[in-house]
Amino acid sequence: MAHASKPLAGKVALVTGGSRGIGAAVARRLAAEGTDVALTYASSKGPAEALAKEIAATGVRAAAFAADQGDPAAAPGLVRAVLDRFGRLDILVNNAGVFVGWPVGDPAADGAALERLSSVNVAGVAALVRAAAPFLPEGGRIVTIGSCMAERFPFPGAADYCASKAAVAAYTRGWARDLGARGITVNTVQPGPIETDMNPDGTDFAKTLKATIALGRYGRTEEVAAAVAFLAGPEASYVTGSALTVDGGFNA
Ligand code: NDP
Numbered sequence: 001m002a003h004a005s006k007p008l009a010g011k012v013a014l015v016t017g018g019s020r021g022i023g024a025a026v027a028r029r030l031a032a033e034g035t036d037v038a039l040t041y042a043s044s045k046g047p048a049e050a051l052a053k054e055i056a057a058t059g060v061r062a063a064a065f066a067a068d069q070g071d072p073a074a075a076p077g078l079v080r081a082v083l084d085r086f087g088r089l090d091i092l093v094n095n096a097g098v099f100v101g102w103p104v105g106d107p108a109a110d111g112a113a114l115e116r117l118s119s120v121n122v123a124g125v126a127a128l129v130r131a132a133a134p135f136l137p138e139g140g141r142i143v144t145i146g147s148c149m150a151e152r153f154p155f156p157g158a159a160d161y162c163a164s165k166a167a168v169a170a171y172t173r174g175w176a177r178d179l180g181a182r183g184i185t186v187n188t189v190q191p192g193p194i195e196t197d198m199n200p201d202g203t204d205f206a207k208t209l210k211a212t213i214a215l216g217r218y219g220r221t222e223e224v225a226a227a228v229a230f231l232a233g234p235e236a237s238y239v240t241g242s243a244l245t246v247d248g249g250f251n252a
Contacts, residue, residue, distance in 0.1 A: 006034030007233050012086040013037050014078075016069055016128065017096025019044035021196035022145060024051055025221035026093055026228045027062075033229055035091060036061035038082045042068050042096070061086060069096045069124030070116055075131040083135060091232045092132050094125045094144040094168070099198055101158040114160050121164035126171060133175075138183040141232045142175065144168045145224070146188035148247040154212070165190070169243055176241030185240035189227045192247025194219045214249020 013030045017023040018039025027039045028051075037055055041048035041064060048064035055062035063085055067078040082089055098120050102109035125144060136142070149158060150165035169188050176186040193209050195201045195218045210216055227246045230236050245251060 008091070009034030011035045011090040012082070012088050013091035013093060013232070014040070014082050014089055014132070015093040015095055016040045016067070017042070018064070019048035019051065021198060022191065022194060022221045022224050023093075023095040025225040026095060027051060027055060029222070029225035029229050030091065030093075030232060031055045031058055031060050031062065033233065034060065035232075036086055038063055038065060038086060040065050040067040040069070040078065040096065042066075042070075069128070070119040072119070072123045072127030075124070075127035078128065079131040079135065088137070089132060089135050090137060090139070091141045091143070092128065092136070093228060093232070094128060094142070096124070097121045097145065097164075097198075099158075099161050101161050103156045104159055106157075117160055117164060121161070122167045122171075125168055129171070129175060133179060133184075136179070136182070136184050139237075140179075140182075140184040141236075142172075142179075142184065142186040143228050143231045144172055144186075144188045145228075146172075146190045146243060148190045148192045148245055148251045150188075150190060150243070151245075152251050155208075172243070173241045180240060185231070185236065187231045187236075187239060187241070188243045189224060189231065190243050190245045190247065191224045192219060192245075192250035194221055194224055196221060209250075212250060213247070214252045217248065219246060219248055 013035040018027040019041035052062040052064040100113045147165040149162045201218045
């Protein structure tokens with residue numbers, strides 16, 4: 001039975017891209033709430049396995065799986081591996097994502113990298129939800145890390161990324177309709193600028209960004225993880241098809 005301080009005890013969460021950044025904070029936070037945690041990585045085997053070890057030392061089960069989200073065909077095998085290892089899957093957190101960008105028509109744009117962005121940020125997410133959905137129980141949760149850039153980004157050079165995050169927001173509303181009858185909720189968390197390898201604080205661009213954030217600072221990965229924990233938890237039982245923005249007022 002769930003203990004008050006461990007509201008998610010006994011549940012199993014799969015966090016994609018859990019090796020570092022926001023995904024690692026989400027993995028730690030869900031484990032602190034009592035879930036067993038499966039996390040994936042593309043290339044960071046060492047950090048992913050170290051995090052799984054760190055989490056396992058807190059008393060829940062944890063394991064790291066290599067799974068390239070840019071290869072949608074890999075999704076069913078990942079779900080099968082998690083079910084084989086943990087016996088169930090309650091919470092799917094689609095966190096893995098990449099950023100590349102050039103202004104449209106820029107001759108320097110890397111077309112292959114833009115195609116890959118679409119595969120990782122959109123097709124890979126959709127493939128994993130398709131593969132996982134049949135196994136999620138009543139009360140199951142899907143939380144996708146979108147971006148406040150799905151709604152607005154007042155700078156050039158990011159159309160493909162913005163579109164990828166708008167796509168997962170649209171998928172989320174559709175999946176909420178598809179899975180509502182089974183008591184499964186589906187939501188996005190839309191972070192603003194969060195200090196990670198993808199978006200390091202301290203650059204000239206970071207300074208420009210900060211001038212547009214109501215709170216005047218970058219967010220911390222833990223501040224995004226708190227929103228994911230809310231949506232994954234019992235108190236969000238009537239929240240579905242929605243986007244929870246955690247952007248310090250970037251889009252205000
Ligand atoms: P990081 O670049 O710091 O970490 C990315 C994570 O995703 C890593 O664990 C990485 O694994 C994994 N990953 C990347 N590509 C793949 C792939 N093909 N298959 C599996 N895993 C992959 O990014 P953040 O933590 O900053 O971003 C996490 C999510 O949050 C992304 O979806 C991003 O778009 C979103 N976001 C980030 C914001 C920010 O300001 N940081 C703002 C809004 C949204 P590996 O270590 O193996 O490469």
